[in-house]
Amino acid sequence: xxxxxxxxxxxxxxxxxxxxxxxxxxxxxxxxxxxxxxxxxxxxxxxxxxxxxxxxxxxxxxxxxxxxxxxxxxxxxxxxxxxxxxxxxxxxxxxxxxxxxxxxxxxxxxxxxxxxxxxxxxxxxxxxxxxxxxxxxxxxxx
Amino acid sequence: xxxxxxxxxxxxxxxxxxxxxxxxxxxxxxxxxxxxxxxxxxxxxxxxxxxxxxxxxxxxxxxxxxxxxxxxxxxxxxxxxxxxxxxxxxxxxxxxxxxxxxxxxxxxxxxxxxxxxxxxxxxxxxxxxxxxxxxxxxxxxx
Numbered sequence: 001x002x003x004x005x006x007x008x009x010x011x012x013x014x015x016x017x018x019x020x021x022x023x024x025x026x027x028x029x030x031x032x033x034x035x036x037x038x039x040x041x042x043x044x045x046x047x048x049x050x051x052x053x054x055x056x057x058x059x060x061x062x063x064x065x066x067x068x069x070x071x072x073x074x075x076x077x078x079x080x081x082x083x084x085x086x087x088x089x090x091x092x093x094x095x096x097x098x099x100x101x102x103x104x105x106x107x108x109x110x111x112x113x114x115x116x117x118x119x120x121x122x123x124x125x126x127x128x129x130x131x132x133x134x135x136x137x138x139x140x141x142x
Numbered sequence: 143x144x145x146x147x148x149x150x151x152x153x154x155x156x157x158x159x160x161x162x163x164x165x166x167x168x169x170x171x172x173x174x175x176x177x178x179x180x181x182x183x184x185x186x187x188x189x190x191x192x193x194x195x196x197x198x199x200x201x202x203x204x205x206x207x208x209x210x211x212x213x214x215x216x217x218x219x220x221x222x223x224x225x226x227x228x229x230x231x232x233x234x235x236x237x238x239x240x241x242x243x244x245x246x247x248x249x250x251x252x253x254x255x256x257x258x259x260x261x262x263x264x265x266x267x268x269x270x271x272x273x274x275x276x277x278x279x280x281x282x283x284x
Contacts, residue, residue: 038270042270042279042281044270073187075264079224082225084224084226086178086264088187104186110219110228122228124268126269127268127271128181128182129271129278134277135277135278136271136278137183
């Protein structure tokens with residue numbers, strides 16, 4: 001692993017730590033002003049930091065306390081000032097309705113480096129859908 | 143736009159043309175043996191060309207005739223031998239059940255270049271989900 005790899009991996013880890021802590025300012029510091037974000041929830045895309053921030057706050061507000069976010073099967077590609085990564089997240093916690101939930105999501109992150117600092121310019125989070133029922137699909141216990 | 147930009151854009155265009163023509167061999171020629179694919183449909187991930195090919199054939203078999211695939215809001219980042227792109231696709235056609243369908247999907251593609259040739263090492267396609275109903279969400283007419 002090169003030092004560049006280490007840098008982007010630390011950056012991605014910092015993204016997850018900020019989300020787990022529901023620290024919106026620290027989390028938003030990872031995103032480019034031009035961020036284009038495809039989330040689990042509608043609409044098709046969120047564009048710019050105002051829309052993305054509002055959507056993160058909505059997500060945080062759904063949890064009573066911190067969010068547990070495990071990262072699995074991380075893979076990172078980096079060359080020069082562009083990188084992308086994909087991973088699975090197991091997103092768990094106590095919802096504000098009192099229920100404990102645990103959901104596997106797929107996560108893809110695209111980054112560019114400017115003046116030595118990485119920023120996320122694109123992110124894509126989703127669940128699979130059963131196209132017969134048009135309902136979200138959840139894996140059996142893994 | 144640099145010549146490298148042009149190369150990756152032509153490669154991405156070729157991916158779409160192969161899918162529209164339902165030319166499975168040409169389409170698969172765009173994918174790395176180590177492809178990790180997150181699709182609209184389950185499971186969470188498809189890994190390797192055998193799983194990805196099988197899933198493309200399933201997709202093709204759902205259409206009676208060619209697939210119309212419009213690309214909107216394409217953005218490409220490239221540096222050295224790594225690139226990623228995101229776009230919306232309007233995926234339309236006549237299904238084998240006789241219905242004409244038209245679905246907006248979000249598409250993210252991660253590529254690496256080896257020996258001068260680009261290959262897709264990661265792809266992520268999804269629809270948003272209404273988390274109240276856990277059903278797929280479709281945008282109003284756009």
